[in-house]
Amino acid sequence: MTIPLLSLRGISKSYGQIRANQAIDLDVAPQSIHAILGENGAGKSTLMKLIYGVEQPDGGTAAWLGEPLNIASPAEARRRGIGMVFQHFSLFETLTVVENIQLVVPGRKAELTERIRSLGRDFGLDVDPLAHVHALSVGERQRVEIIRCLMTNPKLLILDEPTSVLPPQLVDKLFDTLRHLRDSGVSILFISHKLEEIRAICDRATILRGGCVTGHVDPRKHDTHDLARMMIGREMPEPMPALPISRGDKQLEIVGLDYTPDDPFAVPLSKINLTVRAGEIIGIAGISGNGQSELAALISGETVLGREQKDRIFIAGKDVGGLDPAARRALGLAFVPEDRLGRGAVPEMSLVLNSLLTAHPLKLLKRGLVDKARTTAFTNECIRQYDVRTSGPEAEAGSLSGGNLQKFIVGREIMLAPKLLFVAQPTWGVDIGAASAIRRKLIALRNEGMAILVISEELEELFELSDSIQVLHHGTLSQQLVTRDTRPEEIGRYMIGAQPESVSA
Numbered sequence: 001m002t003i004p005l006l007s008l009r010g011i012s013k014s015y016g017q018i019r020a021n022q023a024i025d026l027d028v029a030p031q032s033i034h035a036i037l038g039e040n041g042a043g044k045s046t047l048m049k050l051i052y053g054v055e056q057p058d059g060g061t062a063a064w065l066g067e068p069l070n071i072a073s074p075a076e077a078r079r080r081g082i083g084m085v086f087q088h089f090s091l092f093e094t095l096t097v098v099e100n101i102q103l104v105v106p107g108r109k110a111e112l113t114e115r116i117r118s119l120g121r122d123f124g125l126d127v128d129p130l131a132h133v134h135a136l137s138v139g140e141r142q143r144v145e146i147i148r149c150l151m152t153n154p155k156l157l158i159l160d161e162p163t164s165v166l167p168p169q170l171v172d173k174l175f176d177t178l179r180h181l182r183d184s185g186v187s188i189l190f191i192s193h194k195l196e197e198i199r200a201i202c203d204r205a206t207i208l209r210g211g212c213v214t215g216h217v218d219p220r221k222h223d224t225h226d227l228a229r230m231m232i233g234r235e236m237p238e239p240m241p242a243l244p245i246s247r248g249d250k251q252l253e254i255v256g257l258d259y260t261p262d263d264p265f266a267v268p269l270s271k272i273n274l275t276v277r278a279g280e281i282i283g284i285a286g287i288s289g290n291g292q293s294e295l296a297a298l299i300s301g302e303t304v305l306g307r308e309q310k311d312r313i314f315i316a317g318k319d320v321g322g323l324d325p326a327a328r329r330a331l332g333l334a335f336v337p338e339d340r341l342g343r344g345a346v347p348e349m350s351l352v353l354n355s356l357l358t359a360h361p362l363k364l365l366k367r368g369l370v371d372k373a374r375t376t377a378f379t380n381e382c383i384r385q386y387d388v389r390t391s392g393p394e395a396e397a398g399s400l401s402g403g404n405l406q407k408f409i410v411g412r413e414i415m416l417a418p419k420l421l422f423v424a425q426p427t428w429g430v431d432i433g434a435a436s437a438i439r440r441k442l443i444a445l446r447n448e449g450m451a452i453l454v455i456s457e458e459l460e461e462l463f464e465l466s467d468s469i470q471v472l473h474h475g476t477l478s479q480q481l482v483t484r485d486t487r488p489e490e491i492g493r494y495m496i497g498a499q500p501e502s503v504s505a
């Protein structure tokens with residue numbers, strides 16, 4: 001038998017009462033792409049942090065090509081040849097792409113810039129090396145993280161949900177890259193909630209549930225239903241049927257909006273027309289970096305329009321272009337931003353305080369002071385209803401697993417019972433069981449008359465959720481396409497800027 005590149009025996013790690021990893025055994029073969037599967041909070045990220053030296057195990061042993069291995073820090077992991085791309089990015093916003101990379105990879109700026117460009121070309125990871133990170137979309141930031149990792153020539157590459165923000169066209173390209181890396185001698189640990197992807201690219205899979213290994217399988221020999229059952233320990237729920245659409249009042253209307261941001265790296269928007277009525281879900285498709293964050297900021301009120309731009313954005317019939325987020329929320333808007341750590345939640349604050357951030361109008365304040373009992377009750381209700389796996393309402397938001405934090409933020413916003421719900425990337429990092437629960441909930445709310453706008457890079461998700469889809473490309477929004485009359489390829493053509501057949505004809 002070949003000696004595994006990495007071998008773990010009996011690895012355990014607890015955080016207080018939470019046993020995040022319990023007696024984990026894992027062998028990663030040389031030249032393999034090995035999936036780690038499990039629902040939110042199963043312990044996948046914890047295990048990867050132990051392998052990368054970010055955290056130290058409480059017990060167990062590790063070996064690297066048969067030799068004992070003790071990884072005290074990420075720097076040491078990198079020296080050994082272990083690289084990791086995190087689910088939450090670790091880039092400095094005020095530095096450029098190349099400056100961020102220079103912090104980890106030695107070399108002169110000009111030379112690194114050229115290497116970044118060439119890796120981008122080879123692997124479909126296009127990003128401007130001289131752009132400032134704060135101006136990049138989530139998808140572009142992830143590309144920078146992947147490039148930075150590849151530049152250290154790893155023997156074992158850990159990818160924590162690498163495809164979660166990549167558009168479909170680039171996923172295949174990334175997979176070609178990964179296969180190429182594997183064939184040239186690199187092993188890859190691949191965490192993803194997308195079972196089809198795992199079946200497409202991985203030759204092995206280890207399944208975790210509740211911090212324990214529940215199986216090692218060849219994912220190509222099991223269908224996605226099988227894998228999902230092993231992962232969540234039960235059958236998947238059926239999708240919620242959407243009731244026939246009844247055209248309700250306009251809750252959001254954007255009319256001929258042109259917007260040129262001050263930031264030279266941001267995407268200008270032109271002639272945006274968008275209407276979301278009560279009782280419908282409108283999906284916005286598109287590859288990240290095409291104006292999604294700019295449009296989201298204009299709708300949420302993070303960006304306020306100047307006086308000359310009157311009558312462009314309406315919420316519940318009122319011109320809101322000049323109003324701040326609080327005033328828009330008061331009109332019935334609730335908002336889940338794409339960036340869950342930073343905009344969606346404050347990582348150092350407890351879930352209780354994070355509830356307060358947006359839910360305070362639900363009488364959670366009494367004479368200007370926090371009503372602790374009510375706020376805790378609200379938080380507990382959110383945790384219960386949205387199956388947020390956490391030690392309790394006092395847990396810091398930053399200690400939750402990525403998917404659980406997302407469930408918490410989506411739940412908190414829905415519990416505000418808004419008239420207009422705007423969600424960017426609703427199920428990003430959320431496991432397959434919880435993602436289907438969130439989608440069922442969104443469709444149920446639509447059936448009850450809520451107006452819902454969803455921005456997502458996942459076409460499958462938009463097709464499941466939306467009544468109509470519009471595509472954002474280079475800051476312009478396509479016409480509205482009725483989902484049931486549209487094929488994914490048609491949306492795909494808009495996404496890459498190609499003229500759809502009907503229009504070019």
Ligand SMILES: Nc1ncnc2c1ncn2[C@@H]1O[C@H](COP(=O)(O)OP(=O)(O)OP(=O)(O)O)[C@@H](O)[C@H]1O
Nearest residue numbers: 015020040041042043044045046399401402403404
């Ligand atoms: N720093 C921490 N402090 C306290 N608890 C933590 C910490 N990090 C992780 N946990 C807990 O450990 C458990 C495992 O979390 P982990 O992030 O490893 O899950 P995961 O499988 O990667 O989930 P996801 O798919 O949502 O990213 C969770 O219950 C989580 O809340």
